[in-house]
Amino acid sequence: MDTTNKLIAAAERLFDRHGFVATGMDRLTEAAGMSSRTLYKHAGSKTQLMACILGERDRRFMARLDVGTVEALFKVLDDWIRIEGTRGCLFLRSNAETGGDTPEIAEAVRMHKTAFQNQVARIVATDLGHEDPEIAEQILVLFEGATHAAIYRGEGAVRAAQSAAATLIERARS
Amino acid sequence: MDTTNKLIAAAERLFDRHGFVATGMDRLTEAAGMSSRTLYKHAGSKTQLMACILGERDRRFMARLDVGTVEALFKVLDDWIRIEGTRGCLFLRSNAETGGDTPEIAEAVRMHKTAFQNQVARIVATDLGHEDPEIAEQILVLFEGATHAAIYRGEGAVRAAQSAAATLIERARS
DNA sequence: TGCTATGTAAAACGATCGTTTTATATATGG
DNA sequence: CCATATATAAAACGATCGTTTTACATAGCA
Known part of the structure; x- marks a missing residue:
């Protein structure tokens, strides 16, 4: 290394x-x-290092997110938490700690969240067979919620999100 | 003052x-x-001040959470964000910034999240007419998700959570 | 052999950290 | 009227902050 x-x-x-x-x-x-x-x-500098770490994490996280179903999406989160632990979203945390005042960091966060949102929309579209922005936003909220609720509720939060997502997808399909 | x-x-x-x-x-x-x-x-001290601020915020937030339906629960969040802004959960942020190593802060966070979880469970029970721990956990995840997704998705995240919650509650009722 | 790159150890930079102290000022109530 | 409480301004505390510098070691390559 x-x-x-x-x-x-x-x-x-x-x-x-x-x-x-x-x-x-x-x-x-x-x-x-x-x-x-x-x-x-x-x-x-420390700021550059922070931005670099966010870039690395984005690369590593987004690589795992290349799945085709919503169920698999939450399996990705479950695996991630098991491997990396559960301390919330590092991007939102970095932005909050710097008050959004550090351009290099704010930009790294914006880029990541945009990519994440697009990927969720793509997964939902693949799973449903057609685009559905409203369901995609709901799934994104569930994913973000599981990420943060898992901090104090454990893996049960991810299972709850996964099962809620299954309900929403099933209903959207019919 | x-x-x-x-x-x-x-x-x-x-x-x-x-x-x-x-x-x-x-x-x-x-x-x-x-x-x-x-x-x-x-x-x-600064630590005591942080713990004090968390106590105050808990009081102020929980006072607003005294509602009887899941729909009203997300209306509370919508109002909160409009008034207080949208920078994520201050409790999780304080815990993350201190690495969970400051007992007074970790305890304030634990207390708040326990109270929050109980209140969500109560609201779901009131709305459904009976306790339902699984739906309650799903609603909690949606609330936490809306809180954090709203940082970069705006109020649309809260509306998405509210509509997802309505779907889940409707399905649980039948 | 000597140049260049890449590393270490350790001291030092001014700035800022959380906190305490010294020295006064100003109200209020017995 | 004088104690008591509560505030202020400002300096100082040692520690740590992010960063740079000085001085030196090691390895590969011309």
């Missing part, structure tokens, strides 16, 4: 577990096992 | 808009229009 990847992995983990602002660069250099000089050579 | 209330109002606003950790005490004293000595006399 090269230096950049070690840095990204450590940063994503610390930002996710302890928050972006609360995670200091000293803690980061220690966790990444590199000097601060090397860290800044690779990352540029 | 007395000193304590001025402090609470300013703190809730700044914490919500700019994040808990990123909001410094100097910025807070200025916004609250009081010296740091007075602030600490009233608040004790």
Whole structure:
């Protein structure tokens, strides 16, 4: 694992577990096992590092989202939470922590959420056989809700979302 | 408006808009229009102030949640967002920013989410005429989802959640 | 052999963090 | 009228913030 990847992995983990602002660069250099000089050579600045981490997470998350049914969509979330843990949406958290005032971060969040929304709409269209923006928005809300309710309700929140989605899809089909 | 209330109002606003950790005490004293000595006399510490703000928000939010139908539940959220804005759940955000490591904050969040969950279950039971834990969990997920999806999707997310909830309730009734 | 790239360790930068202190001012009520 | 409570302004506390710098080590390649 090269230096950049070690840095990204450590940063994503610390930002996710302890928050972006609360995670200091000293803690980061220690966790990444590199000097601060090397860290800044690779990352540029903390803001750039945050934006980079969001880009990486977007890539990793969206790669998993390439499914064809709504049921599979919620299976993706279930797997994700099992592997990555359940601390809410890192994109919305980064935006909230910076008050939406950091352009590079706000832009990364906007890009991700747009891609996510489009992908959900595509999955719903594939599953139903035709586009349905209203159902797509409902499914998106269920996904976002499961992501955040799972923080305090556990995996049951994902199962509830999945079963609610099944009801909505079934009704939309007939 | 007395000193304590001025402090609470300013703190809730700044914490919500700019994040808990990123909001410094100097910025807070200025916004609250009081010296740091007075602030600490009233608040004790930043952690205590955060816990206090969460308690206040819980009181204010839960007071609005005293409704008898699921439709009214989402009307409450719609009103809330119109009045208070849409930056996600302040409780989950406070927990994420502190990594869940601050007992007073983690406890305030736990208390609020338990009360919220119970209230949703009660509303669903009232609306359906009988308890239904599975539907209640689905409605809770929809509410949490609307809260967070509204950040980037606007009020349409709340309407989508409300209409999805109506479908689920209607189906549960027959 | 020497240049370049890439790394480390450690100190230092000014700024800001949360918090406390010192020194006064101003009301209120017995 | 004088104590008490409650406020202010402003400086200072040590710690930590994000970032840069200085000085040095190692490896690959010309």
